[in-house]
Amino acid sequence: MILQASRVILLVLLVILLQSAPSDSLSSLKRVPIQKMVATTTTAPSSVEDVDRIVTNVAAKAEEWKAVPVDKKVELLQQILKNTIREHDTWCALAQESRGVHPTDPRHGCARADIIVTGPAMFGSYLNGLISTLQHCSKHDGVPPPPRSVRKIEGIHKSVATLWPRTFLDYTESVGLKGELVLDDETPEQFSLEETCIGGVAGILGAGNIDAPTDILCQMFLKGRVCVFKPNPVNEKQHTVVAGKILEPLIRAGYLAYVCGGNDVGAALVKDSRMDEIVLTGSMSTYEAIKPLVKDIERTPICAELGGVNPWIVVPGKAWNARSIDQHARHLAFSRMSNNGHTCVGPQVVLVAKDWPWRREFFGRVRFWLGQHAGSPPFYPGSDKTHSYFSTVPKAEVIIDGEDAFDKQQRPILISNVLVTTDEENQKDTNSVLTREAFCPVLAEVPIDYTIGSNDATKYDSMAYLRSAIQYTERNCFGSLSANILIPDEEVQKHSKELDRIICEMPFGIVGVNLFPGFAYSLPMLIWGAPPGQPQSGIGFLGNAHGYKHPQKAVLRAPFQWLGRRALCIMSPQKTEKVMVRLGKYKMSPGLFTQLKLFAALFLGI
Structure with a gap:
């Protein structure tokens, strides 16, 4: 009865709201040639010599970036978010072309939805999470948000901190879902933002299966590092807009640079002794090939995000x-x-x-x-x-x-x-x-x-x-x-x-x-990676935006009959695309209106 009443209320509200709402279609992309959409690019092929020059330029900015005030970093994140909202259609169009997905074929709706979720939606969610965290730090002398609740785990000297949901919109989105961190201590301790922003230079070898460069955000805004990023050849085309338009404020200021090319370019980046950390997403074979290239593994640790069975x-x-x-x-x-x-x-x-x-x-x-x-x-x-x-x-x-x-x-x-x-x-x-x-x-x-x-x-x-x-x-x-x-x-x-x-x-x-664990990747306050002491799927982690000292793993808990699971199930290509387009807009621009539109697509099909 409650669900039926909710549907009636939503229907009344949304029939009114959607009369004047802009269309969700990507029709504008059908008429504009992709070549005209991307005016500039910073992803031209690089040589080994280019890598040395680029690292030199970026490394020279390390101390300057570390000293940038938190308020200024929040402004940069907000500008990047605005750029993402403005350019996300172009981003998706480039990904469609790269993957061989037709922009209008009804049968390709699920594939277009995949592109939205692994690109703009995920990136928007991460950006908004970081903005919220850094704004809290700015108002509280660098202290990150406290946990919602903490419970001790008897007999094993661990605790569990519940971190998400936090806001009203989080609660209405989550409908019972919780995001937690398992901590290796009974009383959670958190670093200040100043303590986590250790500075230095990071070399990042990007993932090829997803387009959202959340690893850049982690290194720059949580660890205070300047970055040299090498996109995977699989999705290099998409990074023409990510680098040329979305992340342009960081690149223009010299805090971030891109290098592109094959294995020789990647090897040159990894071998550079000025790197303070190497971050890679890939397979175990990639990780094993890279390890010998790092000259001093103690000075330059590798954060490897790998997979498994x-x-x-x-x-x-x-x-x-x-x-x-x-x-x-x-x-x-x-x-x-x-x-x-x-x-x-x-x-x-x-x-x-x-x-x-x-x-x-x-x-x-x-x-x-x-x-x-x-x-x-x-x-x-x-x-x-x-x-x-x-x-x-x-x-x-x-x-x-x-x-x-x-x-x-x-x-x-x-x-x-x-x-x-x-x-x-x-x-x-x-x-x-x-x-x-x-x-x-x-x-x-x-x-x-x-x-x-x-x-x-x-x-x-x-x-x-x-x-x-x-x-x-x-x-x-x-x-x-x-x-x-x-x-x-x-x-x-x-x-x-x-x-x-x-x-x-x-x-x-x-x-x-009771939930696909992949959702954790979009929440920067959680962590992503293999747990300490279990290196089969890599070493190190991304995330931990709230600066916990001893995080062990992320946990997502949903009720057995979780209402939100409706968004994460097999649907027709048309409905899948509609829901994920609305999800992307909500994650980039969270608000009551964008959330209602998401619910309308999911529960009412409108």
Whole structure:
């Protein structure tokens, strides 16, 4: 009844508001040649000699940038946000051209939505989060915002700080979702902004799968460093507008510079002894290739954001029914298919109890929703070979429901009943589904040998099962970036303290509870990266805008029947694009009007 009443109220408000609202379409992009949109660019090809000169120029500005007052940095962030709002259509158009996405083809709506989410929407969210944080620091002598609440974790000398939501709009957006940090101390301690802004020079090797350069924002506005950024060749075209228009105030002032080119340019940047930190987003092979190039790893640490085989763990309970099965299966399929699976945080294996009564129904709905996704282009180099490989593994099904929307489209692959295979001599798992990151639309069912013993879920020890599943991932799955736990609210409430402890001890840097962990990337007060002591998915982290001294991992908690999950599920290409266009505008310009328009698209389809 409450939801129905809310829909009526929204409908009345929005019919009035939307009469005069500008269209969400990108029609202007259809008429303006891309070449005319981008007037200037700072992403011309660089030589090795250029790198030395550029680093010299940027390094000379390090002390000046470190000394820039917080108020001035807030003004710069606000200008960058204005530039993002002004140029986001151009940014998306360049990404469409780069990825091979048609600007108007209805079948390409999901692909256009991916571009919005991984570019302007994510960047706008991060910018607004940093602006809010630095404004608070400016008003409180450099002291960052305090946590909303803190709870101690008994027996393991850790605490959990709840950081998000903070504002009224956050609360109306989150509808029960919480963002937390696990801290390695019982009483949270925070650095001042002056203490975290240590200064120096950072060399950044950008990601190719997302366009939002949040790593630049972290290094410059949280660590006080000047930066030399090398975009990935995969999305170099998009950075003509990001560098030439959006980040222009930083580049014009000399605090940020771009270098472009191949491996030789990247190697020259990494090897430069003036670097105080190297930041990279990529694969383990990229990280291993870069490490020997750093002359002094103690002086120049590497912050590496890598991927892995990310598990989702399904915890049985009485609340599971046909409706919740469908909702979570739809959300899981969306999380795997987003960005054509070219996401380091995407789910790859789904752990379930072998004798869970809903097991067959759950994966039947997963299969259905994977097949309903319209598809996105396979734009990441090498993913075609990986996709082809996984299509041939035992029990793999390539799901083909309908015609391809893209050339060489990578259809989702669902692999059933994956078992551990062991090299007896070395006692190591050799099943590639568990040890090789797919980075494309591949999802595997992994049944856990844990006996429920009865169809009556009340006789079932959910925490014992969860511990068993986590131990399985530790033994058999490669990676330490993210995990998600699908668990009914009654189990969370019944075992709240034990669940807290289990999450704190999980060997993953971002943990979701009933939610795709990728959302954490858009919240600068959380952290992103592998946890300390678990280097399979990298070392170091991005974020921590509130300056906690001992952050361990980020946690996102959503209710089992979370209303916001409606935005993160498989929909038609037309509705997906409408919702994500509205989401992008809300994240760039958060306000009641943009939020109402987002809700109207999501719940009313208008």
